[in-house]
Amino acid sequence: MLSLPVQPAPAQFAAIFDADTQAAIASGLCIQCRGAKLLCGKARCPILVRWDFMMKTAPMIDRVEMDGSSPPGVFVGRFGYPRVYVGPLVPPVHGDTQILDSPEAWIGHSMEDIVHFRSQLVRGMHRVHVQDVDGGGRIVEQTRELALGTSPADVEVGFSRKPHGRVVLDDNVQPFGPSAPLRRLDVGTLKVDPNLDRAFSDTDLRAKEAVVDLYGRGTPVSKIQRAFSVGAFGMEKNRRFVPTRWSITAVDDTIGKQLRDRVEAFPLVNEIRVYEAIGFDDRFLVVMIPRPWRYELIEAWYPNTLWNPLGRDIVMFGDHEGFDGRTTYASIGGCYYAARLAVGEALNRERRQAATVILRETHPGYIMPVGVWNVREHVREALRRPPQRFPSMAATLAYLQTRLDIPMSRYLHTSEVLQYVLHQRTFDDFDLLTRGSVPAAPT
Template sequence: MRCAECKGRLFCGLPRCPIMSRFHAQVSTAGCGTSYMGTAPSVFVGSYGYPAVSSGPLMTVDPDAPPVWVAQGLSIEEIVGIRARTIRGSAPTVAVTGQIQEIALSSSPLDVEAAFERPVRFDLNFDGTITPVGLSGSIRHLDVIDNARVSRVVDRITSDDDLPATEACEHLGAEGVDVYQIAQLMSAGLLGKRRRVVPTKWAITAVDDTVSKGMKKAIFRFAPVREAEFFAATLYGNTMAVILIPGDWKFEMIEVWGRRSLWAGEEETILSDHEGRKQGRYSPIGGAYYAARLAVAEYLVKKQRSARAIVVRHVNSDYWAPLGSWVIREATRAAMQGTPVKCASLQDAAAQMDTTLGYTHWRERSKLLDEALSQRTLFEF
């Protein structure tokens, strides 16, 4: 993690580091013994050694829901503090399959009793897709005390073992089940014909991708937005700026890591990717691409409109700890839920983007902007 006292170094482990000291203090109050009794709001499936992976509950008395953290206005430090005292239980999947499936099915956290092989250990690691977890322990025995509270739509879809996983995700998304729970269901092996657990990291991106693809099928049938629109919001040092252009569905994302930000040094790091009706490969931007695309697709489905979307993500040094792809998802959702700036032309929308970002060189990476301006000029000619 990044510490102001340590001049911005990542994953500082120095005893004098005040941030690390605070997290260790929180861990000591969380109970680092060999047992746990309390709530388990979600599950975690590892990816190491796939398909012979370890699985288990995430155990914490704190909320394990990014939309709640955002609504409460929690800072990065507060979120990392919550995750630092969260315990990730780990056992061979075959030993805990039934228990993690109950937890994943439930619409509210379940109480569990867990016994560990040895005292849980502090091991706070960061990843660009999944949210960090501070404590981990090998589970010797796990009991789920509560009964799962399962919504009708989740019960119906998970009970249908003739429904392919892709269609199950699309149906759940269309019925209003948020991607956070859908990813839990997929990770716990509750979707599809040939059911198996899926590493949480993979499930998060797969669900963002699959649900937004399902929404694209509807978007193709909608009329285009009437005029160019601009949206923007900033969350935890991530600015998401979006231009919607009248037309059939196309999507482009440009990701800019500013100087001295988390994944950049003295020079900016810029990635870009785009798609038309289909996207045949995994995006080089990674999970952030699918998280942003989902939020834009959600907006268009709600408005029953189609559009060509240019999304620019700018990351500054305020984003000192990677919290997971949910940050991009929630930041883009916040942008799309705001009041759009109606623009008389695409040039006006691009100027709004310039002003918001404080630079214009995103234009050099935008194939969709170039294409839209060229097509407009030819049409007018």
């Protein structure tokens, strides 16, 4: 019979909860609340969400030998770079587990669903130098094989100690569960993706070219990112492991640049459009304007949201680019590149170009990070839906104000692209800009 774990002592909370939650526990706020009053201002108690899934998973992984069906999934850490931990993600269950590592299929699921999917995945860790992609031994070889897989594979793992730790949450990477050092990894019959395998076997093909080619062949972005992280692409002498959070952004950026370059040859969209999607109390409004390519992502975080937990005011910031791209890494981080890929994808599908502004308004229901897939897939979802169409910027801004809680004047004050459209007039802009009044930006 499985024994349930005892409640952890206070010193063990660091192994389960993040720093903000630990601070709330230490302050006594959580004792007063106990998940019922939501004194932290969040829509749901992050302690109860994480605790629930930890308690469901813990009894199944309280061992040093484990077997299950990997989705397949792998993870490459970044701490200690260039000597990093690589290894498989394995749940303690068998069957069709593909949903556990398929972000493209997560739209429509709740945040609790995502945490449930990911908290089942135990991370096996094997330390290796990032350049040692061929000489890292059997564990490295089988981890790479998993990364090239196309369907779940039965895996047996042996750990040097029982897995422990919290559900790992990161704004770039999908969550995953506890971890432990690997001493043994055995992968059963594995079906390899032929396109990924072809790119892996071509040691004269540059990594950038491999990524673009795979995307063009319809390989899901998440699978390209997974294979990229284990050094499966590139010239033979240049191959290396890439930490998972870096590989996600590198692939998004590479594909996004390629899509942007193609857009330059297309005609402009012929009206202003607004697309919308909502998920996890996160609202995405995508505005496309008939102007040459420009792109901007603006994020607004309410107090008591993930990245504004203690603030009293809304925090708003953004990044933008033109055809020449950026010379610095976007301050918003990986979300910027994930959303840009989705925009470039939609414009290429229609063979049009536009100036695009994405307004992301995050409310207190967004209680924990789930990874940049959230931005990529929700912007994709918005752009698959029929848009609202408008004859003028005045009408567009008036509509946006009905869909956003923050005054539109604040977005105008922050947005470089909207300011450009409103103030850099062209002959074609007479009707676009002058029908009705445009809200004034604050000085």
